[in-house]
Amino acid sequence: MDERMVAARFHAPNRPLVLEDVPIPQIEASEILVEVKSCGLCGSDVHIIKGESSTGKVPITLGHESSGIIVHIGSRVEGWKPGDRVIISCITSCGNCSTCQMGRDSICLNRKALGVQLDGALARFMKVTPRNLVSLPDGISFEEGAILTDAVATPYHALKGRAKVRAGEAIAILGVGGLGIHAVKLARLLGAVPIFGN
Secondary structure, three states: OOOEEEEEEEEOOOOOEEEEEEEEEOOOOOOOOEEEEEEEEEEEHHHHOOOOOOOOOOOOOOOOEEEEEEEOOOOOOOOOOOOOOOOOOOOOOOOOOOOHOOOOOHHOOOOEEEEOOOOOEOEEEEEEOOHHHEEOOOOOOOHHHOOOOHHHHHHHHHHHHHHOOOOOOEEEEEEEEOHHHHHHHHHHHOOOOOEEEO
16 A cells, blocks of 8 residues: 555645645554545534634544554454445444543543544545544445434534424424435434424
Protein backbone atom coordinates (compact mmCIF):
# COMPACT_ATOMS: atom_id res chain seq x y z
CA MET A 1 0.00 0.00 0.00
CA ASP A 2 1.19 3.53 -0.77
CA GLU A 3 2.22 5.58 2.25
CA ARG A 4 0.46 8.73 1.06
CA MET A 5 -3.07 9.68 0.07
CA VAL A 6 -5.12 12.64 -1.13
CA ALA A 7 -7.31 14.45 1.41
CA ALA A 8 -9.66 17.46 1.18
CA ARG A 9 -8.24 19.88 3.76
CA PHE A 10 -9.77 22.94 5.41
CA HIS A 11 -7.30 25.80 5.90
CA ALA A 12 -9.37 28.90 6.57
CA PRO A 13 -12.98 30.13 6.50
CA ASN A 14 -14.52 31.22 3.21
CA ARG A 15 -11.87 29.45 1.16
CA PRO A 16 -12.30 26.26 -0.87
CA LEU A 17 -11.06 22.99 0.55
CA VAL A 18 -7.62 22.08 -0.79
CA LEU A 19 -6.78 18.64 -2.20
CA GLU A 20 -3.46 17.76 -0.61
CA ASP A 21 -1.06 14.85 -0.67
CA VAL A 22 -0.75 13.74 3.00
CA PRO A 23 0.61 10.70 4.84
CA ILE A 24 -1.74 7.78 5.42
CA PRO A 25 -2.52 7.81 9.17
CA GLN A 26 -0.38 5.53 11.29
CA ILE A 27 -2.40 3.51 13.78
CA GLU A 28 -1.55 2.68 17.38
CA ALA A 29 -2.13 -0.74 18.96
CA SER A 30 -5.69 0.17 19.96
CA GLU A 31 -6.68 1.83 16.65
CA ILE A 32 -8.08 0.76 13.29
CA LEU A 33 -7.38 2.01 9.76
CA VAL A 34 -10.48 2.25 7.55
CA GLU A 35 -10.55 2.77 3.80
CA VAL A 36 -13.31 5.33 3.28
CA LYS A 37 -15.92 4.25 0.74
CA SER A 38 -18.44 7.06 1.23
CA CYS A 39 -18.59 10.37 3.09
CA GLY A 40 -21.58 12.65 3.37
CA LEU A 41 -21.36 16.42 3.60
CA CYS A 42 -23.18 17.74 6.65
CA GLY A 43 -24.50 21.20 7.43
CA SER A 44 -21.80 21.29 10.12
CA ASP A 45 -19.14 21.08 7.40
CA VAL A 46 -20.74 24.05 5.64
CA HIS A 47 -20.76 26.03 8.92
CA ILE A 48 -17.03 25.33 9.32
CA ILE A 49 -16.24 26.40 5.76
CA LYS A 50 -18.29 29.60 6.22
CA GLY A 51 -16.47 30.39 9.48
CA GLU A 52 -19.61 29.97 11.60
CA SER A 53 -18.06 27.05 13.55
CA SER A 54 -14.47 26.35 14.44
CA THR A 55 -12.19 23.34 14.28
CA GLY A 56 -9.64 22.12 16.78
CA LYS A 57 -6.78 22.68 14.36
CA VAL A 58 -5.97 23.87 10.84
CA PRO A 59 -5.36 22.49 8.39
CA ILE A 60 -7.75 19.62 9.04
CA THR A 61 -9.44 16.95 6.94
CA LEU A 62 -13.20 17.48 7.23
CA GLY A 63 -15.91 14.82 6.95
CA HIS A 64 -17.73 13.02 9.74
CA GLU A 65 -20.53 11.05 8.03
CA SER A 66 -18.68 8.05 6.71
CA SER A 67 -18.52 4.36 5.93
CA GLY A 68 -15.81 2.05 4.69
CA ILE A 69 -13.86 -1.17 4.98
CA ILE A 70 -11.32 -2.03 7.67
CA VAL A 71 -7.85 -2.48 6.16
CA HIS A 72 -5.62 -2.75 9.26
CA ILE A 73 -6.18 -3.31 12.97
CA GLY A 74 -3.85 -2.61 15.87
CA SER A 75 -2.42 -5.48 17.89
CA ARG A 76 -4.78 -4.86 20.85
CA VAL A 77 -7.99 -4.58 18.79
CA GLU A 78 -10.55 -7.34 19.32
CA GLY A 79 -13.85 -8.03 17.58
CA TRP A 80 -12.90 -6.48 14.24
CA LYS A 81 -10.89 -7.75 11.27
CA PRO A 82 -9.67 -6.49 7.89
CA GLY A 83 -12.45 -6.65 5.32
CA ASP A 84 -15.26 -5.79 7.77
CA ARG A 85 -17.77 -3.26 6.38
CA VAL A 86 -18.35 -0.46 8.89
CA ILE A 87 -20.03 2.85 9.53
CA ILE A 88 -18.16 5.36 11.65
CA SER A 89 -19.53 7.36 14.54
CA CYS A 90 -17.80 10.72 14.53
CA ILE A 91 -17.57 11.05 18.33
CA THR A 92 -14.45 9.65 19.98
CA SER A 93 -15.20 8.97 23.62
CA CYS A 94 -12.96 7.81 26.44
CA GLY A 95 -15.25 5.15 27.93
CA ASN A 96 -14.06 6.08 31.43
CA CYS A 97 -15.59 9.43 32.44
CA SER A 98 -18.85 9.79 34.36
CA THR A 99 -21.01 10.40 31.27
CA CYS A 100 -19.49 7.44 29.42
CA GLN A 101 -20.12 5.26 32.46
CA MET A 102 -23.81 6.32 32.33
CA GLY A 103 -23.98 5.19 28.70
CA ARG A 104 -24.00 8.77 27.40
CA ASP A 105 -20.73 8.66 25.49
CA SER A 106 -22.03 11.18 22.93
CA ILE A 107 -21.42 13.82 25.63
CA CYS A 108 -18.15 12.32 26.90
CA LEU A 109 -16.21 14.81 29.01
CA ASN A 110 -13.12 14.04 26.89
CA ARG A 111 -14.88 13.79 23.52
CA LYS A 112 -13.42 14.82 20.21
CA ALA A 113 -15.13 14.70 16.84
CA LEU A 114 -13.68 13.26 13.67
CA GLY A 115 -13.61 15.97 11.02
CA VAL A 116 -13.75 18.72 13.66
CA GLN A 117 -10.97 18.17 16.21
CA LEU A 118 -9.44 15.11 14.53
CA ASP A 119 -8.85 14.44 10.83
CA GLY A 120 -12.00 13.13 9.18
CA ALA A 121 -13.24 11.15 6.21
CA LEU A 122 -12.69 13.37 3.17
CA ALA A 123 -9.66 11.23 2.43
CA ARG A 124 -8.95 7.71 1.23
CA PHE A 125 -8.13 6.43 4.73
CA MET A 126 -8.87 7.45 8.29
CA LYS A 127 -7.91 6.09 11.68
CA VAL A 128 -10.52 5.38 14.34
CA THR A 129 -10.98 3.50 17.59
CA PRO A 130 -13.13 0.38 17.92
CA ARG A 131 -15.66 2.49 19.86
CA ASN A 132 -16.27 4.52 16.67
CA LEU A 133 -17.37 1.53 14.60
CA VAL A 134 -20.70 -0.13 13.87
CA SER A 135 -20.96 -3.11 11.55
CA LEU A 136 -22.57 -2.33 8.18
CA PRO A 137 -24.72 -5.20 6.84
CA ASP A 138 -24.16 -6.27 3.23
CA GLY A 139 -27.69 -5.18 2.26
CA ILE A 140 -26.99 -1.51 3.05
CA SER A 141 -24.86 0.50 0.62
CA PHE A 142 -21.87 2.52 1.75
CA GLU A 143 -23.69 5.68 0.66
CA GLU A 144 -26.75 4.88 2.80
CA GLY A 145 -24.60 3.73 5.70
CA ALA A 146 -22.46 6.87 5.74
CA ILE A 147 -25.28 9.05 7.08
CA LEU A 148 -26.67 6.60 9.63
CA THR A 149 -24.53 7.59 12.62
CA ASP A 150 -25.27 11.31 12.26
CA ALA A 151 -28.16 12.41 10.05
CA VAL A 152 -30.30 9.41 11.06
CA ALA A 153 -29.08 8.62 14.58
CA THR A 154 -29.49 12.22 15.78
CA PRO A 155 -33.24 12.50 15.07
CA TYR A 156 -33.76 8.90 16.19
CA HIS A 157 -32.22 9.73 19.57
CA ALA A 158 -34.36 12.87 19.81
CA LEU A 159 -37.60 11.05 18.98
CA LYS A 160 -37.10 7.70 20.68
CA GLY A 161 -34.65 8.47 23.46
CA ARG A 162 -35.60 11.98 24.55
CA ALA A 163 -39.20 12.58 23.41
CA LYS A 164 -40.17 8.91 23.77
CA VAL A 165 -42.59 9.13 20.85
CA ARG A 166 -45.26 6.41 20.90
CA ALA A 167 -47.63 5.13 18.24
CA GLY A 168 -50.68 7.34 17.83
CA GLU A 169 -49.06 10.51 19.20
CA ALA A 170 -49.17 13.73 17.21
CA ILE A 171 -45.78 15.25 16.50
CA ALA A 172 -44.51 18.52 15.01
CA ILE A 173 -41.08 18.73 13.41
CA LEU A 174 -39.81 22.26 12.93
CA GLY A 175 -37.09 22.55 10.33
CA VAL A 176 -37.35 19.84 7.70
CA GLY A 177 -33.80 19.96 6.37
CA GLY A 178 -31.30 17.09 6.41
CA LEU A 179 -32.05 15.99 9.97
CA GLY A 180 -35.71 16.99 9.84
CA ILE A 181 -36.60 14.86 6.83
CA HIS A 182 -35.15 11.83 8.60
CA ALA A 183 -37.12 12.79 11.71
CA VAL A 184 -40.33 12.74 9.63
CA LYS A 185 -39.53 9.28 8.26
CA LEU A 186 -38.55 7.94 11.69
CA ALA A 187 -41.65 9.42 13.32
CA ARG A 188 -43.75 7.59 10.75
CA LEU A 189 -41.92 4.33 11.54
CA LEU A 190 -42.56 4.92 15.25
CA GLY A 191 -46.28 5.25 14.48
CA ALA A 192 -46.73 8.96 15.17
CA VAL A 193 -50.02 10.33 13.75
CA PRO A 194 -50.42 13.02 12.57
CA ILE A 195 -46.97 14.37 11.72
CA PHE A 196 -46.66 18.10 11.07
CA GLY A 197 -43.54 19.42 9.37
CA ASN A 198 -42.40 22.96 8.67
